[in-house]
């Protein structure tokens with residue numbers, strides 16, 4: 001194979017697992033306005049580690065309207081995300097990106113979930129194949145995004161998941177007890193497709 005020459009057809013596109021943050025990766029303790037309020041859900045690090053090992057891009061997509069509402073600053077949000085990265089890296093679990101929407105629901109931006117702006121941006125930045133990707137979250141809106149991009153949506157029953165289960169317009173591909181259960185399901189399916 002020739003080195004150094006790639007045309008667009010030969011560029012590899014990666015499957016991704018898009019993760020919601022609050023209620024999925026960390027306990028939903030209301031608006032998380034400081035690093036002290038960030039508590040990881042049990043098994044979250046090892047779940048991400050498994051996705052890393054399977055070759056998935058792991059990307060957080062999170063609505064953080066607390067910024068637009070004036071509940072916390074962009075700097076406070078960055079500090080919370082930094083703490084999250086630090087905890088995960090201490091467990092050898094790695095994120096490929098963190099995307100957040102700081103806007104108010106009334107701003108009608110293109111990034112607030114269930115709009116797909118954050119996923120479109122990640123697709124460009126990280127060479128992601130959205131149709132081969134998964135979205136894991138504790139809200140009906142997370143599942144809705146999966147339907148829009150042609151990927152698979154998984155509802156987790158942590159965070160708001162148990163209430164949101166009754167609000168689903170679209171059927172999720174799987175309903176998981178928690179992130180770790182979701183990841184086990186994803187990995188089982190991707191093994192099957194390799195055979």
Ligand SMILES: [Mg+2]
Pocket residue numbers: 020021022023024137138139159
């Ligand atoms: Mg959530």
Ligand SMILES: [Zn+2]
Pocket residue numbers: 101102103109110111112
């Ligand atoms: Zn936005």
